[in-house]
Amino acid sequence: MSQMTPSLRYQRILLKLSGEALGSRQGYGIDGETVRRIAAEVKRVHDLGVQVAMVVGGGNIWRGADAAATGMDRATADYMGMLATVMNSLAMQDAMEKLGMVTRVQTAIEMPPVAEPFIRRRAVRHLEKGRVVILAAGSGNPFFTTDTAAALRAVELMLKFCSKRPK
Numbered sequence: 001m002s003q004m005t006p007s008l009r010y011q012r013i014l015l016k017l018s019g020e021a022l023g024s025r026q027g028y029g030i031d032g033e034t035v036r037r038i039a040a041e042v043k044r045v046h047d048l049g050v051q052v053a054m055v056v057g058g059g060n061i062w063r064g065a066d067a068a069a070t071g072m073d074r075a076t077a078d079y080m081g082m083l084a085t086v087m088n089s090l091a092m093q094d095a096m097e098k099l100g101m102v103t104r105v106q107t108a109i110e111m112p113p114v115a116e117p118f119i120r121r122r123a124v125r126h127l128e129k130g131r132v133v134i135l136a137a138g139s140g141n142p143f144f145t146t147d148t149a150a151a152l153r154a155v156e157l158m159l160k161f162c163s164k165r166p167k
């Protein structure tokens with residue numbers, strides 16, 4: 001069933017979550033307590049009836065540019081960074097589902113046993129059904145970042161929501 005709450009200023013949002021936000025105080029690794037806190041915050045927004053998509057970064061685990069600076073092939077390093085975003089996305093999914101939310105992880109790099117591939121129309125359908133869509137693996141392309149991927153996915157998933165509602 002399509003979820004629409006007319007009183008909401010924003011019917012659908014895309015949240016960009018930096019990997020560092022999921023890390024411990026030092027910003028590294030995945031801190032379970034932090035992930036659970038963020039999941040609870042997202043749930044509060046989702047419970048208002050807002051459709052929520054998320055793009056999750058990977059900088060708490062791996063950044064391609066840093067590895068390339070030490071001599072690694074940049075494209076290889078970037079693919080590793082995209083895989084890091086998948087780990088973070090799965091951690092977010094786990095925490096949100098523990099709170100009773102229904103979620104789907106979609107990845108820009110296909111890995112069928114782990115998550116759905118990113119299919120725009122399917123992502124929209126999930127959102128309409130009230131599922132939180134967690135978008136992993138950035139844009140699927142090296143030499144980009146998850147900020148770019150967030151902008152791309154926002155346009156893909158949100159465009160018709162961008163015009164201002166009449167007052």
Ligand code: UDP
Pocket residue numbers: 017018019020056057058059060062063064065077078079080081082084085137138139140141142143144145146147148149
């Ligand atoms: N990345 C990439 N293409 C993308 C998105 C990400 O190659 O479309 C790689 C890149 O190496 C990047 C890493 O994944 O450094 C982690 O993403 P990002 O640095 O954007 O994470 P954040 O800063 O949001 O934690």
